[in-house]
Amino acid sequence: MKKILLICIVAFVLGYLFLPLLSRPFVYTPPPFGYEFTNTTGDRVNIGSDGSLDTISNGTIMVWVLINTEGDGHIFVGKRSGAGAFLRFQQSGGSDISIKIERATSDLNAASSSNPITTGKPFFLAATWDINGASGDQQLFFYDPSTVAGLAEISSYSVQNVGSGAQGSDAANLMGVGNTGEGNDPSACACEISEVWIYNDVDLTLEQIQTVMWGGELSAGTLAYHGRFGANGSTTDPGDLSPLQQATTATGVTIVPNLGDDWGQ
Numbered sequence: 230m231k232k233i234l235l236i237c238i239v240a241f242v243l244g245y246l247f248l249p250l251l252s253r254p255f256v257y258t259p260p261p262f263g264y265e266f267t268n269t270t271g272d273r274v275n276i277g278s279d280g281s282l283d284t285i286s287n288g289t290i291m292v293w294v295l296i297n298t299e300g301d302g303h304i305f306v307g308k309r310s311g312a313g314a315f316l317r318f319q320q321s322g323g324s325d326i327s328i329k330i331e332r333a334t335s336d337l338n339a340a341s342s343s344n345p346i347t348t349g350k351p352f353f354l355a356a357t358w359d360i361n362g363a364s365g366d367q368q369l370f371f372y373d374p375s376t377v378a379g380l381a382e383i384s385s386y387s388v389q390n391v392g393s394g395a396q397g398s399d400a401a402n403l404m405g406v407g408n409t410g411e412g413n414d415p416s417a418c419a420c421e422i423s424e425v426w427i428y429n430d431v432d433l434t435l436e437q438i439q440t441v442m443w444g445g446e447l448s449a450g451t452l453a454y455h456g457r458f459g460a461n462g463s464t465t466d467p468g469d470l471s472p473l474q475q476a477t478t479a480t481g482v483t484i485v486p487n488l489g490d491d492w493g494q
Contacts, residue, residue, distance in 0.1 A: 262459035263423030264467070264482040268298060270417060272481035273408035273423075274456065274467050281310075281429050281453040281476055283400040286360040288430040289450070290318045290328070291441060292406075293387035295351045298419035299323035305354065305418060306406050306425060314397030318356045319416065320346070325387070326369055333394025339367035342387035350375060353442055356422035357432035364391045370438055380439045406456070407482070419484050422458060429453040459484040 266272040272362030274440045276282060292305045302319055307317040321327035324347060327340035337358055346352050355371040367389050372380040406425055408417045426441055433441070455470040456477065464482055466489060469475040 237286045248447065252296050259446070262463075263293075263295075263421050264407070264486050265297075265485045266418050266482060268300070268303070268417045268419035269481060270408065273419060273479070274287065274406035274458065274482065275478045275480070276364070276404040276406065276427075276454050276456070276469075277475040277477055278403050279473065280400070281451065281473055282404040282475070283318060284314075284396055284398050285427075285429045285453075287358070287430055287432055289355060289357045289426075289431060289433040289438065290428040291353070291355040291424075291438060292352050292422060293351065293418050293424040294316070294418075295349050295421040296346060296419070297370045297421065298319070299348055303418040304405070304408060304416040305422070306404070306427065308399040308402045308404050309416075309417070313374075314399045314402075316399055318354075320418070326354055326356070326371070326383075328358055328367060329398075330358065330360070330392070331397035332360070332392040333397070335390065335392045335394065337367065337368055337391045337392040340387045340426065341369050341383040341385065343383055343385045345371045345373075345383060349361040349417055353380065356428065357434075357436050359432045360391070361476065362391055362432075366391065366432070366434070370435060380435060380442060382435060390401075405456070406458075424458070425454065425456045426452065428455040432441065451489075460483075467489070 290306050294305055301322050304322040305318050309315040317329045321340045324344040325341040330337040351374055357367055357368045370380055405411040428450045437447055443491040452471040453473055454475050456467050458467050461468050463478055467477050467479050469477055
């Protein structure tokens with residue numbers, strides 16, 4: 230009897246001490262390091278020219294980013310050719326985000342209108358699209374670690390248009406992070422980026438994106454690139470954690486070793 234009473238007392242005490250901790254929402258934050266891009270043409274990560282990154286008609290891009298300066302059209306991840314073909318996941322109007330892909334008649338374009346991002350705070354951002362889908366299929370997602378809310382789709386859009394006509398080929402250009410690398414339109418981002426994922430053949434669902442954000446793996450789709458910037462201590466070779474092992478280089482970036490402080494860790 231005494232043994233049962235002791236067990237009950239211990240269980241009560243443990244529950245009293247730890248139940249409040251267990252009931253709190255778990256907050257995921259990215260790795261405590263990353264690359265800083267300073268809004269200059271030379272600051273960029275070159276992911277490479279592998280065919281898996283060319284003219285992606287159905288895909289998903291995800292990024293952990295902290296924006297230092299707002300700017301319209303500043304690139305998180307993108308391609309652009311001198312002839313005009315492009316893929317751009319970017320800031321839009323400063324505190325909004327958008328995905329844009331060049332098509333012959335009218336471009337695929339989805340842009341938020343709910344001002345989901347601000348400077349000086351970390352955000353997990355994602356964009357999905359399908360050239361062969363319909364207007365309204367294009368989706369943008371965000372997660373703010375400073376709130377108790379989880380990953381969610383953008384609450385309102387200024388445009389969700391699949392566009393029309395042939396998709397412009399960007400095969401002649403390199404996929405870039407923080408900067409397109411195009412001299413006429415670099416669209417450099419003044420930001421800190423710690424992690425990037427590119428799926429080249431699937432527009433992931435919210436649940437699948439959340440799995441990736443939490444560090445899980447998917448059986449669906451092809452992970453064409455996964456970079457965790459600064460993890461290997463190099464400012465010239467960010468590396469690729471995806472099965473495809475893209476040849477990557479970085480220029481003009483600096484490692485932010487205490488990025489975890491900025492993320493609120």
